[in-house]
Amino acid sequence: GAVVSQHPSRVICKSGTSVKIECRSLDFQATTMFWYRQFPKQSLMLMATSNEGSKATYEQGVEKDKFLINHASLTLSTLTVTSAHPEDSSFYICSARVAGSRLTDTQYFGPGTRLTVL
């Protein structure tokens, strides 16, 4: 149980284009999803917290107009990198928190999406 999928797993795009990454909780409902960015050989950096039906909360230094997050349902959140540039190339990972009490506060992670901007 508690499987999270991401699509696509890899994407290569040209500079200036937009890329959408999907994050789905396959067998549970997730009221909260998180988006992380990971640079090579580094830890995860939280970009934003996404709650179903409301606007995402972005971490300091993350451009909300560049990284658009939509959490339209309890099983789907999307991250759109708008007008991508080479410096946006990274490994993007989502996670989902099981809906319920604090006792179920575990986050389950997707397999990640490798974005390369040429």
Place this chain on the structure above:
Amino acid sequence: GNSVTQMEGPVTLSEEAFLTINCTYTATGYPSLFWYVQYPGEGLQLLLKATKADDKGSNKGFEATYRKETTSFHLEKGSVQVSDSAVYFCALSGTRAQKLVFGQGTRLTINP
């Protein structure tokens, strides 16, 4: 604010060796503590967790005990295998915040 400090890597061991990866934390209240593992090119997988003091999380031969008195959550395994080679992240989730705070990760390589 909350923070997690992990033993610096990389760590290289021989197969069947004993493993310890140290993790200490700073947090207010009563956080939950986690160990995640990341295999090459993949996302993170939950390895084990503990939600209160003196709890022991265990999975796949790995163990970690929530020590409030030393604010630690060290990861141990009695006999490692080549397949355990990965990056290990210690993390905490605060009392009220939903956010996970990660340590810097420890790269583990097991040689046959």
